[in-house]
Amino acid sequence: MPMSPLPLAPVEAMACCSPVTREPLSADAAERIAPLVKAIADPVRLRLLSLVASHADGEACVCDLNEAFDLAQPTISHHLKLLHEAGLLDRDKRGVWVYYRVNAGALRDLATLLGGVTA
Amino acid sequence: MPMSPLPLAPVEAMACCSPVTREPLSADAAERIAPLVKAIADPVRLRLLSLVASHADGEACVCDLNEAFDLAQPTISHHLKLLHEAGLLDRDKRGVWVYYRVNAGALRDLATLLGGVTA
């Protein structure tokens, strides 16, 4: 399938980076940004993101992540999928294992968007 | 009621400010932070926050906000309540009108938390 019209990950579709507090967000922009924020609006996904980000080598195997939670494996898999689809986690399959690493740019854009430049 | 044990707005309950990407978030911390993120994980609330923040004098009357949306008044009222309860919007009733303004500190803490210091 050569360059088919894949749905962009939300993070790639962001107008990008003028803080939300600078000028009124258009309805369209809000609709594009909200799913990104929603992706991290869950305690499990926050911890997953945090675990992957702070893991040695900047990546973590699903097997490691599963152990960190008291949840069924499909549940973790589901949350990882959401984070991946939002563009916040990159996926890399090596052999039988799957490694996730954070998309630093995406996370930075998100922080900026939320008024980061207030400093 | 003198200093009764009011439930803290989520933003006041944050351990505060070490970026999510620095070290693994504890389950407790994640449970405290997630509701805050959830508060802005909706297109309408994102726009409300943005409208209030970018409004002249840094505050906006509910009457102004209602007009900006194609939604019923109770719906806007509901979203404003959520933002207020999360500690992101301050509420100030003057006469018949109610004015909301952003809690800049809360928003900044949130941005920092999401890895703002990545720069």
Added chain:
DNA sequence: ACATGACATCGAAGTCTGTCAATATAGATG
């Protein structure tokens, strides 16, 4: 006192979300 206008609260309908058990897939190994 009564009416009006601004905003909040309530209750209900429909949709979305988080979770699990069961099952599928796909690489490694015997």
Added chain:
DNA sequence: CATCTATATTGACAGACTTCGATGTCATGT
């Protein structure tokens, strides 16, 4: 090929979320 192991997908269910119309509250004006 058969099997085991790591991860993903499916289907189902309970609870949470968004929205609305109806109603309540409170300050102001007549």
